[in-house]
Amino acid sequence: MLENKVALVTGAGRGIGxxxxLMMAAHGAKVVVNDPGVSLEGKDETDGPANEVVRDIKAAGGDAVADYGSVSDSASAKAMVTRAMDTxxxxxxVVNNAGILRDVIFHKMTDEDWDSVIKVHLYGSYYVSRAAAEHFRKQESGTFVHMTSTSGLVGNPGQANYSAAKMGIIGLSKSLALDMAKFNVRSNCISPFAWSRMIGSIPNTPDQEERLKSLRMLTPDKIAPVAVFLASDDSKEVNGQIFAVRGNEVFLMSQPxxxxxxxxxxGWTPETLRDHMLPTLKPSFIPLHMSRDVFSWTPV
Structure with a gap:
């Protein structure tokens, strides 16, 4: 489905990325495997993960090149797109998948906790998309696949930075879809449910342990088919949408x-808002749910 296409996947050294x-390469794409080799907190680890994925792709008969740049840096984002062009x-x-976590309850969140997560997720998605957009516009084709999260779409405690970034990505994706449709460029989001080192790092209370057992069944490979489909020409009618993927379930998510x-x-006064607006609209208020409240059943 991706024969003769070139894909850049950020954060592709582990997990969902x-x-x-791997699946994009198996479906014919040449892949730029971006991963700086850092921990969940954004600290340097090794450049090994990107190299390992490249070796696996080549061993299976595909073609790939590693890139170690950080999406949080504009110059590095431009360089990884240039690497695709030069190679x-x-x-x-473009698959904007790179991410880190700095989970903490809001009143204890530091500026650095906020800035680092926003920089990787939201700025990173912008930087890489902006670098690729010029090429997409000139060739009048291209596809963006962004990773969002039910942490933003629904809500989760202790993740104000991550939730804000993931909702920002929704707005970015919709704007790209609107601005670049005339160039035959599409932009969609995936909200993945999958066990990864990021999910495994989220603090959980003892009563959530049973739910975590079911989450461990949600392996990252379940996300890949949706990404391949959205990257292919067979999804040419899909633009500006949000899909949640949970095991073998695929959801089309609502938008405001x-x-x-x-x-x-x-006109209105504070008093008439109290006496008229509030009782009329209150039955339609959205409950203060967390993701686990909305997706409450065990995946199969």
């Missing part, structure tokens, strides 16, 4: 639209 890179002559697919309205021809 690795599985997407393979073009770029057709008006639910109900109230009107007073003479």
């Amino acid at each position: 690795r599985e997407m890179a 393979f002559g073009k770029i057709d697919v 639209r008006p639910l109900r309205s109230v009107h007073r021809s003479e």
